[in-house]
Amino acid sequence: MARGGVGQYSQPPRRRCFRPGLGPSVAVFLLLPLLVGLGAWQLARAEEKRVMLAADARQQALPPQPLEQVLQGAAPGGSRVRLEGRFDADHALLLDNRTRDGRPGVELLQPFHDAASQRWVLVNRGWLPWTDRRVPVAFDTPPGPQALTVDLYRPPGQVLELRQVAGEGWPRLVNRVDAPALWTALGRDGVPLEARLEGGPAAYRVGWPTVSLGPETHVGYAVQWFAMAAALLALYCYLGIRRAREVVDEPQPVPL
Numbered sequence: 001m002a003r004g005g006v007g008q009y010s011q012p013p014r015r016r017c018f019r020p021g022l023g024p025s026v027a028v029f030l031l032l033p034l035l036v037g038l039g040a041w042q043l044a045r046a047e048e049k050r051v052m053l054a055a056d057a058r059q060q061a062l063p064p065q066p067l068e069q070v071l072q073g074a075a076p077g078g079s080r081v082r083l084e085g086r087f088d089a090d091h092a093l094l095l096d097n098r099t100r101d102g103r104p105g106v107e108l109l110q111p112f113h114d115a116a117s118q119r120w121v122l123v124n125r126g127w128l129p130w131t132d133r134r135v136p137v138a139f140d141t142p143p144g145p146q147a148l149t150v151d152l153y154r155p156p157g158q159v160l161e162l163r164q165v166a167g168e169g170w171p172r173l174v175n176r177v178d179a180p181a182l183w184t185a186l187g188r189d190g191v192p193l194e195a196r197l198e199g200g201p202a203a204y205r206v207g208w209p210t211v212s213l214g215p216e217t218h219v220g221y222a223v224q225w226f227a228m229a230a231a232l233l234a235l236y237c238y239l240g241i242r243r244a245r246e247v248v249d250e251p252q253p254v255p256l
Helices: 022-061 067-071 179-186 215-249
Strands: 080-087 093-095 105-114 119-129 146-153 164-166 172-174 190-197
Touching: 022 215, 067 080, 067 119, 080 119, 105 190, 119 146, 119 179, 179 190
Parallel strands: 093 172, 119 190
Antiparallel strands: 080 105, 080 146, 093 105, 105 119, 146 190, 164 172
16 A cells, blocks of 8 residues: 655666767778778788799799790790890990889899890899999990890889980980880880899899788788777777766666
8 A cells, every 4th residue: 555645766777788879880880891801901912922922933943944935925924034145235224213221223224135036135134233323333244145044024013114214325224114115216126024134143133022012011911900990899899888887877866
């Protein structure tokens, strides 16, 4: 039996729930897939680099082939080639803005006439330091017949272009290489690819990397993107739980 007078009823405890708010929810909805996608893309790039390095290792293990035999293949880029002939000492290209160990320099490219195929090849003989641009780059050309081993090189995803930087004479300073343009200018039948010289008496400083960034670098980038995604998700959860507790802990009026 209820007693007379005005009774007091306690409000039932409110259930705690996740309350992150609209703004943080929209931000996480937009940023989290982006961060995860960037991490996955870096992992895919790392796998691509592993495939490239493995293919290069297999190619380097093969003996060099005659030039004409290699050119008859579907994709001569990356192939090892054996050349026998002479350098053209009168026409040389200096590929500018090439740095090694923090030192400025150039790469020396010279036409080479292969006696077996009777074709010209633009051979990159390697890197030379050039610290004082007021002084011409010093190099020499090996005289007489030469036997070379080179790697035919095609930059991935680039259109090669010959651009003159300074001077009309020879050697000519350029910032990109376009072998076909050089053969057209000289009126010669040449291979439309750059050939990078392997070590030997005619080589300067060689040793070009197969890839600019190794797989481990891409994996490191992927870890950073995934860590940012995890931090964003953790912050979102913390914010939602904290706001829910603030709502629960607010003093509630007791109805009379």
